[in-house]
Amino acid sequence: MSEVAEDWRGHPAPDWRRPAIGEHPIQGHRYTSREFFEREFEHMWTKVWxxxxxxxxxxxxxxxxxxxxxxxxxxxxxxxxxxxxxxxxxxxxxxxxxxxxxxxxxxxxxxxxxxxxxxxxxxxxxxxxxxxxxxxxxxxxxxxxxxxxxxxxxxxxxxxxxxAGPLQDYLGPIWEDWSMYPVADMRRYLAYTVNVPCNWKVIQDNFNESYHLRSVHPEAAVQIEEGYKETQFDMCDEAHGRMVMHAGYPARSLEGNKLRAPLMALMREWDLDPADFRGRERDIRLALQRQKRKLGPERGFTHYDNLRDEQLTDFYHYTVFPNFAVSITADGFHFLRSRPHPTNPEQCVFDNWFYATEPEGETRPVGTPAGLVPRGAKVEHEIIDYGDKSIGLGMDQDMSITTGQQLGFRSRGYRGVYLSGQEARIRRYHEVIDEYLQGVRPHGRLNARPASVRSI
Ligand code: FES
Ligand SMILES: [Fe+2]
Missing domain, CATH: 2.102.10.10 (Rieske [2Fe-2S] iron-sulphur domain)
Known part of the structure; x- marks a missing residue:
């Protein structure tokens, strides 16, 4: 796991140390039991930012x-x-x-x-x-x-x-990380709220791992490196997670390293000729970073000046405890939030929203997770039920899995998770939920994990 001592401007880097993780069983009742649901609301939801x-x-x-x-x-x-x-x-x-x-x-x-x-x-x-x-x-x-x-x-x-203590303390390293991006100035281009037949944690667990990318979102490999060995996973004492994925070249898992249309379109947007990179596709990421650095400000992308080179191409995915996840790129903020249903542990409300930067003079449509939207368009908030309509390919794929998983959690035949290393953030998340349920959080103990957090 990478640990950076200072950021690119010489400031102390946000503290993304990796806390120790226990052997936490995560069983089906956490997603189905009304009693667990009520305790979670009483002891966790009412105590967090x-x-x-x-x-x-x-x-x-x-x-x-x-x-x-x-x-x-x-x-x-x-x-x-x-x-x-x-x-x-x-x-x-x-x-x-x-x-x-x-x-x-x-x-x-x-x-x-x-x-x-x-x-x-x-x-x-x-x-x-x-x-x-x-x-x-x-x-x-x-x-x-x-x-x-x-x-x-x-x-x-x-x-x-x-x-409650101050929000800045609660957000920990997220505060500094997000401050580099012009999130406050971004404009909303997508706003779907979907009633989904699963517990809110099913969605959050999914955003806490990238193990499912190759099987559930095979087309992501077109321009994102999804292999776990090349992905940076971070956690912090405040319970939030971060995952950094290189983007700007075809993933290693993609046969033949062949360039596909979305990446080629991105290259042309930044005056790069895909033909020049035949046989050296892995160089595209750095070339894109150089072009964005060079051409970005004169094209109105002045916020690039505040970003590191890798932030110009890569995907920074955050999970903010307890229910928010976001993929941040140099030009967009994919807002993913799950909220509990008022009474039913097997239902939740999922928000799939997207915000984009507004570079001065930019007139091209905005590429959102659900397709192109005209620049400056007024986007209405739509509230729908699961299955009513598409909310974009990637989220359709994620939602289709979560509902099936909820069904499995009801089974007496399910023994609980069997996690890989790259899914450690899921275990950590559930451990922190239990710390709230046991009263260890929110007060004190933010920097010291109790020796014996029992599973509940
Ligand atoms: S005025 Fe609100 S309940 Fe009577
Ligand atoms: Fe996904």
Whole structure:
């Protein structure tokens, strides 16, 4: 595993040391049991920072966005001073859900039951028959219940734990890694939310390994090196994972090293002639890096100046504990998130979104994981059920596997995982979930794994 002492600018590198991993059994009940599901929500989901909203979708004071996590619904609201605050989406009169829409703009949030009205800062501003309350007028006294909220990389993060530490500490090396990319300035070009018949961890496990690439996504080898011996796997004490895959040449597993159309198109985009690389296909990656470095800034890709050479071609895939994964390239952010169903452990909600950089003067369509989208297009958020329609080849392939795996987890014949070395991040993830369930996390112990984490 690579360990870098300092980054390319001479700054101390983010700490991606690899924590020790135990012998953790991971059995089917973790994905099917209602009791495990409830404990997970109580002890883990309510104690972690969650990537929930996007700042650009609520630019003005009074703009708001709603996101649900399991049984909870959270409102994020832009304030007069430009900050964002988050609240449980529940009226404090008699518990009605305050809003049902996805996003909007308000002067006040008015509950549909008895018309109590809350200001964007959460304060109750109107109650019908206010003089009739024996406790006195509730206005000015009652507030929406607030949730910790911070912003980073253009996203809004919340934590339901009132004692939670800062987001930056929670993200650990991810904070520095992502700060190199212009994530906050990227624009959304794909937004599918899919109800999938599997536990949320099935999806997250899949994004924690690349062992499935050759069998499930054979076409990825066209321009990504998927072999585990040439992939860098990292983990950190904060429980997040990172995987770095070279891209810009055909994978070794691809017969004959033959160049295929997508890579040839990329080469031509950067003024490279595929014919010049016959017999030396492995040189393409470095040639692409040189061309992007040379031509990028004059073509409006000024953010390349902040990236290392390898970041100009390679895939950096992160898993952020507990439920977020992203593939970052020099020009895009493939946003992959799974969220638990409100009550059913065998259902989840999967978000397959894509954000792209917006180089000045660039007019060519954006290559998203679901095909080309015209530059500048307004992309609507679509909420669908599994199987309704394609959400892009790669994610269709992943989803088709996860549903079958969920069926297998129900079987009394399944004994639990039998993991390879390159799947170690899965074991680590489950170990950390159990640390939450046992109360070892979130407080203290971030840097010391307990000697005896039992499987649950
Ligand atoms: S429950 Fe909201 S006003 Fe009564
Ligand atoms: Fe996959």
């Amino acid at each position: 969650l990537l929930l909203g996007r700042e650009e979708e609520m630019p003005n004071p009074g703009d708001w966005q709603r996101e649900d996590v399991g049984p909870e619904s959270i409102l994020m609201v832009r304030q007069k001073d430009g900050s964002v605050r988050a609240f449980y989406n529940v009226c404090q009169h008699r518990g009605n859900r305050l809003v049902f829409e996805e996003k909007g703009h308000v002067r006040r949030f008015v509950c549909k039951y008895h018309s109590w009205a809350f200001m964007p800062d959460g304060e109750l501003n109107f109650a019908q028959d206010a003089e009739d309350f024996p406790q006195g007028n509730p206005c000015g006294k009652v507030r929406l219940n607030e949730v910790k909220c911070e912003t980073f990389a253009g996203f809004i993060w919340v934590n339901m734990d009132p004692e």
